[in-house]
Amino acid sequence: MTTILVVDDEPDLEALVLQRFRRQIRAGxxxxxxxxxxxEALDLVVRHPRIDLALADLNMPRMDGLTLLGRLQEVEDPLATVIVSAYGDMANIRAAMNRGAFDFLTKPIDFADLEATVAKTLRHVTVLREARARRAAAERAHAALARYFSPNRVAELAAESGAPSLAxxxxxxxxxxxDITGFTALVETVEPTVLTDLLNGYFAGMTDIVFAHGGTITKIMGDALQVLFGAPDDEPDHAGRAVACAVALDTFAEGFRSRWRAETILLGATRIGLHSGAALVGDFGGGRYFDYxxxxxTINTAAxxxxxxxxxxxxxxxxAAVATRVPGFRGRPAGDLLLRGRSEPLRAYEPLSPEGSEDSATGAYAAAFQKLAAGDPSALSAFAALVGTDATDTLASFHLRRLLNGQTGTKVSLQ
Structure with a gap:
């Protein structure tokens, strides 16, 4: 139903308007x-926010039509206003038009002209509201996309053509x-304001790195991130981008931990998992909200x-599905993992930075792992030598403990 506000101090106008438009009023x-x-008009506008059109006289007590028009134009969604006045007020009518009035009518009112003007103004209101709705929807979509994609990708997706499909x-x-190790326990010991600063700084740095490598953030869950490479558009080198991103994320997270450790906040290490393969990707928001x-x-295995x-x-x-897709992949074999939900072992690697891969200890580790895979008894002394040289080498320590406990080979059950 269309609602029209008539603002005029003439006592007979209300009856004339109701008589003229009686059929449309009865029809609803x-x-x-x-x-x-x-x-009075401003009070009605507050109490009836769905008014579509105002017809306002210029000369009225307490607050005249020009002042009312100015007040109606100050709101976020200005009310379309038609000014009604006598020919002698043409200077004021021009002032009203300059201040945002949509149209004007002269007194005495010609009701045929009034009906035509009302119809024209309501068409204008409909077009304007549709445009505002489209703009608001576009702004909401842009804000939603910005949570997931890099700024350049958002611009592509927001374009009218040439954008990859989100279906x-x-x-x-x-x-x-x-995921951050031990974050739940940390939450219980840190002040909310401190935790807010920590998380904001952490996610700002992490998401900047993801976007810089062309990744898509599909979820932020507490302190965890879920990221995709190769969607929504094709990226033949998605595995390489993901590995480079993971190494950069690890470097950032370790530096971030050190900075907060100086503030006596013991933030846990960030753990990162990667896997390549087929996945069902798209917007699964059900039409009510955007959820890419x-x-x-593939997703479960990465987790x-x-x-x-x-x-x-x-x-x-x-x-290995990641490592074999990256030319010149740099990393140490971690073992053949029997993961929960999988019947066959999966070879896993610890990706390394270019600097880390050229370390002499990396070659020594590769030789020790070859002995482990071959069942060579000297694997124990080889890993012991690695740990003796660098007690912080946790992967070498892991295999040394396995060998000391009588386990052999590279198969590791995590089920």
């Missing part, structure tokens, strides 16, 4: 509100999961590899 198409001056589809991707995410064994770091003593763990 039109409703009228009446005010004697601008003060659900099966794609070849690399999934990355991150992914499902499938399992993130958790595997806790057992292995590593911070970053990537599957």
């Amino acid at each position: 198409n039109l409703a009228f509100l009446f005010a004697r001056d601008g003060v 659900s589809q099966r794609r070849d991707v690399t999934a990355v999961f991150t 995410t992914a499902y499938g064994i 399992r590899l993130e958790a595997a770091n806790k057992v292995l003593g590593t911070r970053v763990c990537a599957s």
Whole structure:
């Protein structure tokens, strides 16, 4: 139903308007509100926020039409206003038009002209509201996209053409999961304001790195991130981007921990898991909200590899499916992991930075791991030598403990 506010102090006008528009009122198409001056009109506007159109006289007591028009134009959604006055007020009518009035009518009112003007103004209101709705929807969509994609990707997706589809589809991707060790316990001991600063700084740095490598953030869950490479558009080198991103995330997270440690906040290490393969990717928000995410064994496996770091003593763990897709992949084999939900072991690696891969200890570790895989009894002394040289090498320590406990080979059960 369309609601029209009539603001005029003439006593007979209300009856004339109701008589003229009686059929539309009975049909439920039109409703009228009446005010004697601008003060009453503003009160009605507050109490009836869905008014579509105002018809306002210029000369009224307490608050005249020009003052009322100015007040109606100050709100976020200005009310379309038609000024009604005599020919002798043409200077004021021009002033009203300059201040935002949509149209004007002269007195005495020609009701045929009034009907035509009302119809024209309501068409204008409809078009204007539709444009505002489209703009608001676009702004909401842009804000939603900005949570997931880099600024350049958001601009592409917001473009009218040439943007990749967000509809659900099966794609070849690399999934990355991150999680902070012991974060739940930390929450119980840190002041809320401090925790807010910590998380804001952490996620700002992490998301900047993800976006810089072309990744898509599909979820932020507490202190954890779920990231995709290879969606929504094709990235043939998605595995390489993911590995480079994971190494950069690890470097940032360790530096971030050190800075907060100086403030006596003992933030846990960030664990990262990566896996490549097919996944069902798309917007699964059900039409009510935007939720670009992914499902499938590839996603689950990446999450399992993130958790595997806790057992292995590593911070970053990537599957062979990732490593074999990256030319010149740099990393140490961690073992053949029997993950929960999988029947076959999966070879996992600890990705390294270019500097770390050239370390002499990396070559020594590779030789020790070859002996472990071959069942060579000298693997124990080889890993013992690695740990003796660097007691902080947690992956070498992990395999040394296994060998000391009588375990052999590279198969590690995490089920």
